[in-house]
Amino acid sequence: MNTEQIVGTFVEYFEDRGHRRITGSTLLPPPGDPVLFITAGMHPLTPYLEGRPHPLGRRLVNVQRCLRTTDLDEVGDATHLTVFEMLGTWSLGDYDGPSSLDWGYRLLTEGLGVDPGLLHATVFGGDDQVGPDTDSLRLWQDLGVPVELTVEDNWWSNGPVGPCGPDSEIFMWTGDTPPESTPTQDDRWVEVWNHVMMRHRRQEDGLLVPLPQPNIDTGLGLERLASLLQGKSSVFECDVFDPWRRLVPDLWPLDERSLRLVHDHLRSAVVVIGDGVRPSNTGQGYVLRRLVRRVLTTLWRDDPTRSLGDLPLELVSHTLDHFHQDLDPGHVRRLLLEEELRFGRLLERGRSVLARPRFQRPLGEEDFHYLHDTHGLPRDLVISLREQPWPTGESGRS
Template sequence: MESTKVLRTFGDFFTERGHHQITGSTLRPEPGDPVLFTTSGMHPLTPYLDGRRRHPQRRLTNRQRCLRTTDLEEVGDRTHLTVFEMLGSWSLGDYSHEQSLRWGFELLTEGFGLDRLYVTVFGGNDELGPDLDSERVWHELGLSVERLVDDNWWSNGPTGPCGPDSEIFVWTGDTEPEGTPSTDSRWVEVWNHVHMRFHRYDDGLLRPVTPPNVDTGMGFERLLMLLQGVNSVYETDLFEPWTEHVNRLWHPDERSFRLLTDHLRSSIVVIGDGVRPSNTGQGYVLRRLIRRCLTTLYRLDPSYGLEELPVEVIEHTTGHFGQPDDPGSIRELLLDEERRFRRLIDRGRDRVLRLHQRGPLTETDFTFLHETHGLPREVVESVLPV
């Protein structure tokens, strides 16, 4: 099932069940929002989920691009991306959590043809008992259930909306399913259904919300990986132009290919949403993504550079995300940032050599190079002689 058909199948399923399709927002939150970037599909809907605003529709669905810097160190495995998309559905005080679970099962099995599913539910703690209602629904649908605690309690922070959730996993192993989601990593999470039926207040107490909301989020790229029967998100049709050009241009090993592809693609999306490189805030995240990419590229071969990157992959990326930016201007911005980085390395090489003459670099040296000369540790260790 190609990516365009997956998006259409998801959207049609919920539209047919009375959900209003809303347009996913950019990666940049509204002014005044304390987070740098949109980190989840539900983030733009937070004012409606916590009761600050009232939405004219009670059933919603969308496709939202997100960015998480917390996953940067995990990029390079088969499922994590810096910029990714979430497919979401919401009930704002309308239908029940149990109905959401049944629809989720129907779409995954009948709409997408997935099988070998396993689910986890909230197993209870000192405040609340186990989520027996969700467990009952899953058993009625014929699925195995694992009870967990922290992994199946959703919250958006120390206070605010919260509640138990059900996570749906798909078996990706070559053998018959083994173990459970918490004991075997071949169970890959694809969809989370949150029952937002509580609010935690400043005094730490939980109080029920009436009526409760339902929030679901499904990783689009992971879903594609499962539907297309490939080993990683990078092998789906969504990444075909990147696979062709990155491998042909720079001949990276698998992990380097994934990091180069992820960071370049993410940088293009961030630029397309209006962010420009800087030393603070959103611009610093963009600069860090570009420089992590360049560090990987130079480690492969110091002669490699972004000059070889064709406009085609930029056009493919901005087209998929529906961004209006001119691909040529995005490419020029990337090249300008590379030129800045090369000058930084040229200036830093002599400073690093002088420090290294005294012996191996210390933590104090790394801190000095970063704070005084803008040379992150990963750059010093990977690109400059130490």
């Protein structure tokens, strides 16, 4: 199955079981929300998880695009992306955890064709405030799926305070041998689907109080699921990256990890721009700026003449179409090129400033503040310029 077929199968399966699809998706949080971007499918639903009636009812399904900056340093491995899509289902005070897990198991094995022998589950084993999740444990035992009990790995929260609860995670074996060991002991077990029994709210004093209603919140990453179903060894080999793998390596020859970073960050930048964000020095705009600059840092490491002006419009169009964003691909590429020119000028200024005798010694906090406030040089750029020998001459087309 390609990703579109996976989405169709997932949504139809849960619609057949009484779920209503939430339409529309954006990376931008609701007004007044302190986070910069949506990081999980449950984020826009927080008021309804805490008791407010949802206009579509108590059973919901959707596809939510998400952005996580916490994983930027992991991008380039087999499983992490900056922007990704999350398939999700919710029970707002309706059915229980075992029902959700049973549906999840049957969709994976019967609807998507996963071999049941390649699955492993983990379940919350209990702590000093909440007992073990015996209902989920019994469900997996009845289905014949091996189970591992953990504590911290199977407790879900979206922060130090707020809705939380035990979860049960479904893992799929990716090794080239028969399954062995357990998910916490062998990273060849890859997490596919998380089912959260969201029953509690953690207060500022750390104590748990019951939510007005017990909820079920499930989520699985579309690209990760697609790569597993398509027999690929990384998310960058699933079908959504086909045009990137076809066009970018010939344009910009790079090692595999660098190629993955370029694919991920440029694709993410296009999606962020498609949702209305523009580069700036603060907030959402700075996340976009950082993504573009990380790409340019990678591209210019070996060849300072590389330019985002050469980015094929096909890649921009493909990304905008996949995420259902109505924006001119040429306009997106022009925005990226303008940001490249700004960064090129900043690099030249940075080289000049850091060549001064004052900065030929280890830098302290006062130096970093001065370089940022006086010369507009952010800390990460200063560190990069000092640690890595940048090519001399023009950067890109600046």
